[in-house]
Structure formats: C-alpha cells, structure tokens
Amino acid sequence: MKAFLFSWSLMAVALAAGAETRPNIVFFLVDDLGRQDIGCYGSTFYETPHVDRLAKEGARFTDAYAACPVCSPTRAAVQTGRWPQRTGVTDYIGAALKPELWKRNTKLLPAPYSDRLAHEEVTMAEMLKSAGYATFFAGKWHLGPEGWWPENQGYDHNLGGVDKGGPYGRGKYFVPYDNPRLPDGPPGEHLPDRLATETGKFMEANRDKPFFAFFSFYSVHTPLQSRPDLEKKYQEKRHRLGLEAQWGREDSREVRLVQEHAVYAGMVEAMDLAVGKVLAKLDELGLAENTLVIFTSDNGGLSTSEGSPTSNLPLRGGKGWMYEGGIREPLVIRWPAVLKAGTVIETPVCSPDYFATALEVAQGKTAAQVDGVSLLPLLKGGSLPERALYWHYPHYGNQGGAPGAAIRMGDWKLIEWYEDGRRELFNLREDLGEQKDLATSNPDQVTALAAKLEAWRKDVGALMPTPNPGYDASQPSGRLPGAAAKSKNKKK
Template identity: 30%
Template structure:
C-alpha cells in the first residue's frame, strides 16, 4: 500500500499534516568533479553514504553552480542570485580582503530566522572576513559558526600535518600571510588549525547542533560547506589510507563519513523523516593537481572554465519517505535551493530579483523544472562582455571560451590557461544530451532547426542581460594585511606571530 502512495500524499503525511516545519541540511563539497562520486560512476571512489543518499533520493544529472571558483559560487547558493548582482567577483576573497558578501544581501539563514529556525554553519565560509569579522556567518543570519573563514590553502601549509602520523601537506599553499585559523562564532579558537582533528571537531559541532535543536523541538538549518576535496587534501586517522584513490580519495571518504555520521544523528533523534538533505558542490575539479585534483568524468575541462566540467556538479536531494528515489535530467542549479527552502518552510522571499526557481514540484512530485536556461559567467565577469555561455534546454551556446590555470595538465588544448580568450560569432552550439563533452559544435548552415535554436538563445540572453545590474565589486576593493585574522592581534612580527 505504501508503495502506491503518491509523493504528494507522502509529502502531506510527513510535512503538511505535521505540526513541525521541515529541517534542512545542506552539504556543499569543494572542488568536486562530476565524475568523482561512486554514484556518478567513479570506479574506485569510496563514498558509501553518498551512494546511499543517491539510491534513496533524487540524483541530478544536469545541475549547475554559478561560477567555476569558490566565493562567487557560495554567494549565489546562499542568496539565490547570480554573483554579479551581489558583487562577489572577480575571483575569490583572501584573508585580508576588505570586502565580503554585502550585509544587505539576504541569505537562506536570514529568511528562516523569523520563523524560529535555529541556524548554524560549519566548515569553509569564504564570503569574507573583514574588519573585526564583519562578514562572518554570525553577521549573515547564522546563530553559530565553526570553521575556517576562507579556503584552507590560503595560508602557509608546508610545515603543517595533513595525514597521520606526520605526513606534511602537499605543496606550500599561500605564503606571506597568517596560517589558517579555526574560528568559533566570532573568535579564533586555534591557529594554525589542526587538520588531523578538524573533521572530528566539525562532526561534534554539527551533531550537538542537531541534538540540541531536536531536544528543543526547534526547526533547524545546518549549512555544511566542507573543505574536502580542495587542495591540499587532508584526512584524520579514520580515513587516511582507506581509499584506493590516494590523498584525494581519502579526503573524499572522510567527508562521506561525516555525512554518514550526521545521517545517523538525524535518525537517532527522530527527525530524519522531517529533514530535507541536499548535497552538491561549489565548482568543478582542479585538474592542474592531476590525480590530487578530482575528475570531471565525461565533461570538458574543469575548475576556472565555463565548460561543463567547470560548472556542472553532482547533486542529490534526499528526504526519507517524501522524495521518491530516482534520477532526474531536469535542469537545476544552486540558485534554486534558496527559493525551494523558503517555500517549504513558508518563509517570505526578500524584495529583490532572484535568479532561482522553486524546485518543490520537481523534488516532491517528479514534475518539470521551472528552469529553462542556465547562464555561465567567467571568474572575472564584466558588463561589456556579459555571458560567456548560455544553456537553453539541451543546447548550450558559447559566446566566449577560455582556458584556466586550474584546468591545466589535461591533454585537451582548450582547458589550460594558455588557451586564450576567444570570441565566437556566431557562438559555438552543442547538444549536451548527445555531446556532454562539448566536442562537436553543431553546424548552422543548412540547419534551420539549429538557426531557430540560436535565435531563441539570443532572445533569452538579451532578456536576461537587460535585467542584470552589476553590484559593486567586493573583491576589487583590495586587500589589507592588517585585516588578516590573528589570534594575537597585538603581536609582532606578523604574520608568523599569529599562533595560538
């Protein structure tokens, strides 16, 4: 009988008919490729818990982030708006960045707070630190925070331990700045961070947050942007040496184990049936690291590029007893998570232009996605050039192409940084269903059907760009070394004295 229930009725049974609003757990991996997970076809990845989520939930094949690098992608996820609107461009924030995600932007946490939600984030923030921590999560709607406020390679790591018993981190990372700190709420708890114990600290923090929220019968939103599997990879004693993929695989396995631990906690406290769990990633793999950098599967290039490998991501939505297991080929994006959570919680949307679409019908009723198009901006967008590419339905048009240092070392000459900017007029058009690797541009001559596709893409592009007002660039505000987080702010000489 249960198998015959429609997903709509099941949704009513577990949510609409329940007095308890839903909880939300959002996992966000770092530099993870479309081909990196076992459930997406990697033969040697050890990801049993993510595979379980995929088997019991909805796995996306056509899901996109909004930028091929970290900070802009994270801004779009939390605001439901392209990074060009919030000004989180070009590139990423650094320890001493003056700017950050503008405080007048509304995050998912901020729309949930008026409804009584407990909110917490744990892991990689990377949306600015600023003077006196003015851009930290606790200023953006989150009650609690534990994590590194930017990328964990944005500090010297050559003498730090990344794997037990004392295997040093691979590479030098950024030098001439403070070592990466572990921040609890607004205060530096540890500097430099201990990578071997970091994931344990994150699990304990997230577990306590879930247990406390459930005990208080308070709905909650947990945002878990992991550092895994970004360079330099690290893992503690429970994961080191466990995978067949070396350091990258061990780091991925550690994050997968974290997901398993938190799933067990949700089950233990009895809220698993009332919790939407969503997993995806910020951008594609850093191919320049070779086997340490991830895998984009059949997709072209990776991090830093607007090819599919740079911005198409694995994504899984899981809600036990509510979301029917399966695979969807519908078009969706990180932009769509904000309005979806808002709708499910009954939250009021902010009075701004949103670029996301509510996925409730897609998730709960296997309906169609409201998203018809996906826009592709480069790492350094500007109003003159506009979009680099646009996907409409199954077709993708490249108006500009360019490689990236992040995608070096591959045999494809279009991927590395030496592949300079090229304008395409008419644009290169690909059928992504027949050719997800973007190898075979479709001819326009004697193809009125493709000419009609191009006309529609041009129309969609013009309509979208007419609504796009670029915000003031936050990253172009520059860097002030005095803003780098230091646990002993009066010490000397900096940055080496920042140690506690």
C-alpha cells in the same frame, strides 16, 4: 468574545502544528567536488557509501549546476538565491579586485567584483531565522572579511567560517587549525570529522524545534592532504587495479583523464564519512523522516591545475572552465516525508534554486528578489516549466579558463568567449563531453540563445571585461580555449 477567543486559540494551535511539521534542513556544500567524484555518479575508484545511500533514499539529480565555475560566486548564489552578478561577487575572493590591479599578460582586463557578500543581501539563514529556525554554520565561508562572516549574516553559530578559502593553518586539515572561529581539538583531530561532530551537537541541542544546519566542507579543496590510513588504502587500491596517471590537454593545460590520485581519494572518503556521521545523528535523534537534506558542490572538480587531482570525464574541463566539468555538479536530495526513494531527476537546476526551495518548505518570507525556483514540485514527483540557465564569468581563473558566458536551454548549450567573441554550441544530450561544436551548422540556434544570454546580462547588470592596453602578444599570455583542444591520451 468567548467564541472569538476560542477561534483564535484554534488558529494558534494550527499555526503551532504547522511550525512543528516544517522540516529541519541540513545542507552539505562540498568544496571543489566534481560530479564524477561520487560512486552514484559513476566513480569506481573513490568510495562514497554514505552519499550513495543518501541517493538511494532520496533523489539523484543528473543535470545540476553551480552558478559559477569557481567558489565564492556560487556560495553567494546559494546563500541568497540570486545570480552572482546581482550580488557583485563574480570571482573567487582573493583575486585581483579591480582591473588596475591585474598583473597578468592577458588580452582582457577582468571586470571588478565585490570582495564581500553585502549585509543588505538576505541570506538563507536570515530568511529561515525569521521563520523560527535555529541556524548553524560549520566550515568554509569565503564571502568576506571579518564583520561579514556567518554570525553577521543570520547564523546563530559559526564554527570555522572565516575569510579564507582553504584550511591554511599550520596543521592544514589537522590540528592546529589556526582558525579564529574554530578552537583546536586534541592532537590528530581531522577537520571534516570535527565539523561533523559540531553539526551533530547543534542538531541534538535543537531537536525540539526547526533547525537549519549548513555544513560547508573545506574538503576537497587544496591543500591536498589525506588521513594517512586512507591514503595508504587508496595507494594499495590503485596498485591492485593497475591504474596509472593519464593526461590529455585542454588547450594549454594538461587535464587528468583517470581517477587514481590516492591522496584525493582519501579526502573524498573522509568527506563521505563526515556526511555519514551527520546522517547517523539524524537517525539517532529520530529526525531523519522530516529533515530535508541537500548535498552538492560549489564548482567542478580540479582537473587542470594545482596538482590536478581528479578527472571529470566524460565531462570536459574542470574547475574554472565554462565546460560541463567546471559547472555540472552532484546533487542529492533526501526528504523521506515527501520524496520517493530512488528517484532520478533529469531537470536542469542551479545554485539559486536552493534558497527558493528552503523558502517554500519552511514557509518563510523575503522581500528580496529571488532568481531561483523552488524544487518542491520535482521532489513531489511533478515538473518545472522549461527555463534557461545562465553563467557569466568575466575573469581569468587559476585553472586555465578564460572570461566567458554560457546559456543552457533544453538540450542546447551556448558558450561565448569574451577574448574574441567566438561562440560554441553543443547538444548535451547527444554530446555530453562537448566535443562537437555545432555553431556553424545551427546558426539560428546560436542567434536565439545569444539573444537570450545578452538580455539576461542586461537584466542582472553583468559587468564585462575590457581590452588590456598593456597586453604584449609577443610574450606568454593568458590562455584562450580553442576548438581544437581535444583530449589525447598519454601516460605520465
């Protein structure tokens, strides 16, 4: 009996030691941030020294993707590790919920979707909480009405996570927030800085046990509003560099070609300063070494609508589009205890992979089906088996994109447009800007990728758009992306 108790004591000590070595996890999800909006990805107008530092101390992913070209579906995929089609959240919450509610003159009626992340879904917070983590959410949720907010989905604390997709209170990005989950601070307080402060308080209060902090920025989503000092800084920088707005076209939409929007630049820098504030708190607490930090976005930069504040070039399109500008994201991961500084990873990865990664590094458990794969082998210097990534957006967004689907396998990407069944094929290694459609010259590649895409749609239960009996071709209609839609410079 003594021997048994001694062995059990040793096991308990070992288990306790294992729990102590599990990393803290800090997840930054930025809203509407384009891949090209970060200095380490090539921006020369916006200034992001803190995210750039994160990349120097960790890994920068060149081929990271959002699960959808709009926000709510990607957020559902991040939280659950599952394709949006499995959760039912396939459009931004707030769009017409059912085909019969659709009022626009388009060729198709969009598919129905769910306007909340079901309680039956296992979130990253619920999985980590069951593994002994303290859990915290700050910022934008946009995954359902009250009763489906972060505190109902596994988060111990919720600062600012409600149904709204943006900071739509009286002060917008400044006090008063008019947010039932975020008490107002002093006059002049700026939302990104406040959320960073609250994240730091949570980390300090839980420094002696594993914690999970999910900092979900409202930035850089509209409304376009900057700190006045930062707006002035970038107005002067734009003048000093002699930058002017330049525009091209993506079918019926104008698309911004140059990053020079002073207000947006100020929003990007304020986001970066908030990231820096959280990183500084990790340093102050002595927790940086064994904290897994993930920084990414929920869809591409806003380049064709609502002020079109940024340019995604050399990527084509932007938020709401199946082209790379709508789905390819910045992704920076730092974990000094495991990951070699200055690593560049070219393996294609996607939003559901973050849940799978957290599941493995936290030694967690879930009974739910997880579509993502753990990125831990990549973080340790290894590789992943080649796989296909998929997208299915059976809706019309607000940015000009049309219902469609896509698959990426290796260097090849196939896009299928649902309005007319047309397929476009691109070799992304040779043509990152998706300007040369190779479908006609590579019919076997089109057939193979289309078959994989169709099999995946069946597997995930993807709902399809349907013909619109009320469509009037003689009237202005929903746009159809055209093969002739090329960027042509003009000044405005």
